[in-house]
Amino acid sequence: MVKSVSVLGSTGSIGTQTLDVIEAFPDRFKAGVLVANRSWKLLAEQTIKFRPKVIALGDKSFLPQLKDALNGVDVKILSGTEGVIEAASLADQDIVMSALVGVAGLKPTVAALEAGKPIALANKETLVVGGSIVTKLAKSKGLPLLPVDSEHSAIFQCLHGQPERSLKRILLTASGGPFRTKPKEELSSMTAAEALKHPTWSMGAKITIDSASLMNKGFEVLEAMHLFQCEMEQIEVWVHPQSIVHSMVEFIDGSILAQVGLPDMRTPIQYALGWPERLPHAWESLQISQCRNLTFEEPRLDDFPCLKYAFEAGKAGGTLPCVVNAANEVAVAAFLKGKLFFTAIAETIRACMDAHKLIAEPTLDILDRVDKETRLYAQNFIAEKYDKH
Numbered sequence: 001m002v003k004s005v006s007v008l009g010s011t012g013s014i015g016t017q018t019l020d021v022i023e024a025f026p027d028r029f030k031a032g033v034l035v036a037n038r039s040w041k042l043l044a045e046q047t048i049k050f051r052p053k054v055i056a057l058g059d060k061s062f063l064p065q066l067k068d069a070l071n072g073v074d075v076k077i078l079s080g081t082e083g084v085i086e087a088a089s090l091a092d093q094d095i096v097m098s099a100l101v102g103v104a105g106l107k108p109t110v111a112a113l114e115a116g117k118p119i120a121l122a123n124k125e126t127l128v129v130g131g132s133i134v135t136k137l138a139k140s141k142g143l144p145l146l147p148v149d150s151e152h153s154a155i156f157q158c159l160h161g162q163p164e165r166s167l168k169r170i171l172l173t174a175s176g177g178p179f180r181t182k183p184k185e186e187l188s189s190m191t192a193a194e195a196l197k198h199p200t201w202s203m204g205a206k207i208t209i210d211s212a213s214l215m216n217k218g219f220e221v222l223e224a225m226h227l228f229q230c231e232m233e234q235i236e237v238w239v240h241p242q243s244i245v246h247s248m249v250e251f252i253d254g255s256i257l258a259q260v261g262l263p264d265m266r267t268p269i270q271y272a273l274g275w276p277e278r279l280p281h282a283w284e285s286l287q288i289s290q291c292r293n294l295t296f297e298e299p300r301l302d303d304f305p306c307l308k309y310a311f312e313a314g315k316a317g318g319t320l321p322c323v324v325n326a327a328n329e330v331a332v333a334a335f336l337k338g339k340l341f342f343t344a345i346a347e348t349i350r351a352c353m354d355a356h357k358l359i360a361e362p363t364l365d366i367l368d369r370v371d372k373e374t375r376l377y378a379q380n381f382i383a384e385k386y387d388k389h
């Protein structure tokens with residue numbers, strides 16, 4: 001059977017690599033739906049190449065250009081938030097790759113689950129912000145949440161077929177990012193250009209900055225807690241600069257299983273789309289001679305406090321992870337524009353956390369409201385504290 005894939009976020013880093021996988025296995029996958037937010041040019045090119053039935057563009061302002069570029073092409077074009085949600089829940093799709101950037105990915109993913117679609121999950125915010133709602137919904141519908149993030153794919157593979165309640169600890173690995181060895185006093189002056197030079201993974205700009213601040217690892221801790229239904233106390237982060245061991249799981253009998261491979265996102269994407277089968281490898285694979293020097297070190301929590309804040313938010317639960325995420329999105333956007341020092345990202349998050357009054361069991365609407373309020377608070381905080389430089 002050829003699986004028809006809805007690719008939400010098809011023009012981003014995970015989206016384009018998902019299309020690489022689809023192209024590599026034409027007898028297994030086809031792209032049935034493509035969704036992008038603003039990159040109308042690339043979406044038009046992808047539409048001509050992959051011939052999806054339906055496409056959607058989140059930002060309506062580029063719709064005329066997109067329609068122009070696809071003049072004469074047989075495809076249904078949807079637009080706006082409602083269009084994205086409609087595209088995510090179309091009846092004849094077999095699996096949804098959720099790879100939109102930011103909290104904008106949450107509602108379409110929920111809509112896809114409500115429509116009964118298995119989810120290949122790359123959008124972190126879906127679990128970071130809406131973890132309790134999304135995991136409950138998936139469970140009640142009997143639908144899998146197949147992790148695409150390399151670490152969670154590793155943990156998912158290590159846990160596969162293991163008896164329930166045999167999990168002791170999750171050992172989540174982190175590359176440490178481009179500033180892993182930078183002395184504390186130099187961190188504040190780091191620029192966006194320096195943060196964008198990731199040593200092992202090639203990814204989008206937002207996640208590369210999150211990787212430099214260890215916020216990305218913090219989000220992954222929150223994701224792991226939801227995906228694998230464990231306590232924050234059961235998750236440890238280990239900095240592993242070679243990015244070969246994608247993560248490990250320790251069981252109650254003391255055995256540790258690891259999943260290892262080259263740092264190439266197409267491998268976990270292929271695993272998620274093909275699940276529960278394994279497909280032959282289409283890319284370069286790991287040689288054991290590349291594993292001669294694997295190292296693991298403790299993260300520098302005091303110098304990279306975002307990771308600490310994520311643990312704190314995970315323990316508190318409720319709306320606090322949503323606050324951390326929204327504050328981080330605003331701060332990273334400002335940092336990318338050169339408006340902030342690197343360490344001001346963490347300071348902005350801390351300020352938003354301190355100002356927030358926790359709501360223990362939020363609905364999607366409450367999360368929406370908290371997201372908007374936090375963004376406003378973060379923008380004001382940044383304007384007042386840093387714009388005078």
Ligand code: MG
Binds near residue numbers: 149150151220
């Ligand atoms: Mg990752």
